[in-house]
Structure formats: C-alpha cells, structure tokens
Amino acid sequence: xxxxxxxxxxxxxxxxxxxxxxxxxxxxxxxxxxxxxxxxxxxxxxxxxxxxxxxxxxxxxxxxxxxxxxxxxxxxxxxxxxxxxxxxxxxxxxxxxxxxxxxxxxxxxxxxxxxxxxxxxxxxxxxxxxxxxxxxxxxxxxxxxxxxxxxxxxxxxxxxxxxxxxxxxxxxxxxxxxxxxxxxxxxxxxxxxxxxxxxxxxxxxxxxxxxxxxxxxxxxxxxxxxxxxxxxxxxxxxxxxxxxxxxxxxxxxxxxxxxxxxx
Numbered sequence: 001x002x003x004x005x006x007x008x009x010x011x012x013x014x015x016x017x018x019x020x021x022x023x024x025x026x027x028x029x030x031x032x033x034x035x036x037x038x039x040x041x042x043x044x045x046x047x048x049x050x051x052x053x054x055x056x057x058x059x060x061x062x063x064x065x066x067x068x069x070x071x072x073x074x075x076x077x078x079x080x081x082x083x084x085x086x087x088x089x090x091x092x093x094x095x096x097x098x099x100x101x102x103x104x105x106x107x108x109x110x111x112x113x114x115x116x117x118x119x120x121x122x123x124x125x126x127x128x129x130x131x132x133x134x135x136x137x138x139x140x141x142x143x144x145x146x147x148x149x150x151x152x153x154x155x156x157x158x159x160x161x162x163x164x165x166x167x168x169x170x171x172x173x174x175x176x177x178x179x180x181x182x183x184x185x186x187x188x189x190x191x192x193x194x195x196x197x198x199x200x201x202x203x204x205x206x207x208x209x210x211x212x213x214x215x216x217x218x219x220x221x222x223x224x225x226x227x228x229x230x231x232x233x234x235x236x237x238x239x240x241x242x243x244x245x246x247x248x249x250x251x252x253x254x255x256x257x258x259x260x261x262x263x
Contacts, residue, residue, distance in 0.1 A: 014196070016051060016054065021060050044087040053101065054104065057118065065115040067110075067113035082096070091114075098218075104198060105126075107126070108130060113137060116133055116135050120152060120181070126198070127185055136170075138167070204260075206262075247260060
C-alpha cells in the first residue's frame with residue numbers, strides 16, 4: 001500500500017520502481033506549499049535509493065493538477081523559493097539538484113501550468129484521452145517560471161510553443177501528442193497500468209547504462225553536441241568495465257533478458 005507523509009504526496013515501492021502520487025484530490029491536486037515541498041522531497045528519496053531505478057509521478061483522483069495554488073504559494077515565490085535540503089528540483093529552476101535517474105509522468109483530467117512544466121522536465125510522458133492542458137500564466141498577469149519557456153519550443157517548435165504560451169488557451173490530449181509533449185495517449189482506465197509497465201521496462205535495463213544515456217543526452221542540451229561527443233569514449237570505457245556490461249554480453253549470447261545489479 002502507498003505510504004503518505006506529513007505533506008500531500010504518497011510513496012510506494014514496487015520492485016525497482018517508485019510510485020509518487022499527488023494526493024490532494026479535493027483541490028484537484030493544486031500545488032499548495034506542502035504538496036510542492038513534499039514532491040521534491042519524495043524525488044530526493046528516489047534519487048538516494050539505489051534500489052529505485054525509475055520513478056513514476058501520477059495523481060490520486062480525477063485530475064493530475066489544477067496548477068499552482070497561488071493563494072498558498074504566491075508569497076513564497078515572491079520571496080524566491082528554493083528547494084529544501086535533501087530534495088531534488090525536477091524543474092531545474094528552483095536552485096536544487098536535478099535527478100540523474102529516469103522520471104516518467106502520467107497525467108489525466110486537468111494538467112495545468114506547473115504540471116506541464118513537470119512533464120517537460122521529465123523523460124517520458126503519458127496522458128489519458130480526457131486530459132486538458134493549459135499554460136495559463138499570461139492570463140494571470142505572470143509568466144511560466146518552471147521551465148516551459150526553456151523547453152516547450154525545444155519539444156514542439158517555436159510557433160507551436162508560442163501558440164499556447166502566449167495565449168494561455170486550453171488544449172487537448174491529441175494536441176499534446178502532436179506537439180510531442182506526450183508519447184502515448186490512452187484510455188483513462190489504461191493510463192496507470194501502462195505507465196507502471198513502462199516504468200518497469202525502464203527499470204529492467206542496466207541502471208548504469210540508463211543513467212549514462214540520460215547524462216549524455218542532457219549534456220548535449222546543456223553544453224552542446226561537441227562537448228557531449230567528447231565525453232562519449234570515456235563513458236563507454238567506464239561502462240564496458242562494469243559487471244553489468246559482462247552480464248549484458250552473457251545475456252545476448254544466451255538469448256535471454258539481462259539481470260543487472262548496477263555494478
């Protein structure tokens with residue numbers, strides 16, 4: 001059974017995956033300060049757990065999130081919020097460390113503002129066919145400050161991104177798929193089972209190889225292709241010397257799935 005903390009996020013370990021559930025359904029999972037801090041602390045727990053190889057963020061209730069609860073968090077953000085010690089900053093905009101392990105997000109119902117920005121900072125995203133998206137900050141006198149201005153145009157192209165960022169209009173699951181914001185659109189009842197299956201598929205792979213793949217791809221975004229390319233030979237040599245690489249070779253020769261230990 002999932003465990004709840006003093007905040008508003010549930011945690012559940014299933015084998016090598018960690019399920020992290022937004023748990024404020026009475027408020028459509030709008031992010032108040034308690035839920036915001038509990039989410040980043042849960043991600044910190046995931047990062048430090050060597051047995052956890054993939055995290056899945058989902059929502060309890062009918063909606064992923066109605067966005068920031070500005071009445072609760074507005075004053076905090078005016079002063080400049082920083083993630084607490086021991087937490088991970090999935091958005092990379094609030095002064096904390098970024099995850100080095102995979103993050104999958106599965107959304108349904110409302111997915112507004114900071115929810116979209118969490119997806120943009122994740123590695124794989126799924127949504128239910130009933131999902132409604134909106135990056136509506138410009139309708140509230142502010143602008144997206146959790147990374148949408150950094151990443152949506154990388155994913156969707158400039159014009160597609162500005163169409164939604166500059167109007168705050170709502171769009172549906174099929175448009176999210178066209179934009180590349182989500183990788184799959186599913187019936188609501190199929191969303192969580194499919195997301196768990198995908199998290200387990202990622203977690204079944206060699207964890208050192210998965211982390212190296214993420215690091216290389218992110219280095220390309222942060223430092224450019226030339227810098228990332230220069231890092232490839234050294235990383236490959238390090239991975240080829242691991243126990244997991246030897247297991248991968250044996251599994252290939254024996255025509256079976258690999259059983260990896262992260263060593």
